[in-house]
Amino acid sequence: MDGNRHRHEHGHGHGYGEGRGEGQGHGHGRGHGHGHGQGHGLGHFLTPHRHEAADKVDAAMEASREGMRTLWLSLGILGATTLVQAVVTALSGSVALLGDTLHNAADALTAVPLGIAFVLGRRAANRRYTYGYGRAEDLAGVAVLATMAASCALAAYEAVDRLLYPRDVTHLWAVTLAALAGFIGNECVARYRIRTGRRIGSAALVADGLHARTDGFTSLAVLLGAGGAALGWRLADPLVGLLITAAILLVLKDAAREVGHRLMDSVEPELLDSAENALRGVDGVRDLGQVRIRWIGHSLRAEADIVVDPHLTVVQAHRLAVAAEHALIHAVPRLTAVTVHTDHTPVGGDPHAPLAHHGV
Structure with missing residues (x-):
């Protein structure tokens, strides 16, 4: 039974390509809860369960919609805050408030790459992007980092300039x-961003939320500069500007x-522990090989090698692979696609010997 590979697509119901082994592969049709080759779909029809692809698609779409709602609300709140602070900065000449305004503006603008990523993430997998477009969120996270770094550099420049050429701050109230x-x-x-990001599994949205939180505390630091200026200490404002820059870093x-x-x-690592414990609890699984989990956007994919009785038929081994997949879906949150490879306990020579010279 070595080489029987079983693959289900649960996140978006797109089974592009085949899970291949030495014995057989299972092609998966598009748009089916457990799209399989002929005969396999009948087995699931006779023994249905709740993890239909339509439900998973709805969950994925709802996650994207929730992310978009969060971004639009964030953009509105931070846009209004930035506008108010920009007006006061122009009136007062406070470089500390300028740094805070720049950070808020940058934070508001990060909604753009994140929004694009969420829209791209809804696109179906295809023959070029066989895993879909979920990685767009990770690229958006890089854009967020770049925006943070740029605003930090500009704030630092303005603070140093004010230290070299001090000016009074007005309109302190x-x-x-x-x-x-x-x-x-x-x-x-x-x-809002951190809560939503953790709920839907978006690292980029969580990073953006952390950025916003820092900007909040740096806004309070502006009060120190205003207090120092009120006492006649002209360097207080640019020093607070540098403090804000350090916090952002x-x-x-x-x-x-x-x-x-x-x-x-x-x-x-706790996710891997949960996956391995779930697989070991499946009746008929004698041992485990490699178990791997990765993020694709805000969804997880898993690959697992299970060791089974060498005397099982193809049908029995395949049924065991389905049971293993089912256990994983229950055990690992946000898991939307699983590939299960069945191996067997040693019988005769090494069945993987033809692959040895490939380093597999």
Whole structure:
């Protein structure tokens, strides 16, 4: 039974390509809950279960819609906050408030690449992008990082310029109100983005939420500059501007690590533990080979090698692969596609010997 590979597409119901092994492959039609080759669909018709592709498609689409709602709301709140702060910055000449305004503007604009990513993520897989377009979210995360870095550099430049050429800050009461408005607006957006990002599994949206949260706390730092200016200390405002820049750098580091992990196919080890425990609990699975999980956008895909009795028929081994897949879907949140490869306990020589010189 070595080489019997079974693959289901649950996220978007697109089974492009085949899960291939030495014995047989299973082609999967498009738009079916468990699209399979002839005969297999009948088996699922006789033993249906709830994980139909239509339900998974609805869940994926709802995740994208929820992400888009979050982005539009964030854009509205931060756009209004940025406009207010820009007016006060022009009146007061506060470089600390300028840095905060730049960060808020950058944070609002990050809704653009994220929005594009969510729209692209809805597109169906095809013969060129066989895994779909979910990776667009990871690219959007890189765009978010670039925007954060650019706004940070500009704020640092303005703060250093003000240190070298000090100027008075006026309209301190307006600066205070603008700083408070920046904190409230950013904290609301941060909570919404982080909560939604974690719920739908979007690392880019979580990174964007962390960015907004930092901007909220840096808005409060503007109050220190306003207080120093009120006491006649002209350097207080640019020093706070530099402090804001340093805070943004710290969050940029955390966000870069989050996005970098996603680009490198990192997953939480707890997910792998859950998957392996679920597979070992399937009756008939004697041992496990390699188990791998990766993110594609805000959905997970898994590949698992299971060891079974060498005397099983093709039908029995395939039924066991379906049971293993079913167990994985229950055990791993946001898992939308699984490929299960059945191997058998040793009988005679190594069945994988023809692959040895390929390094497989």
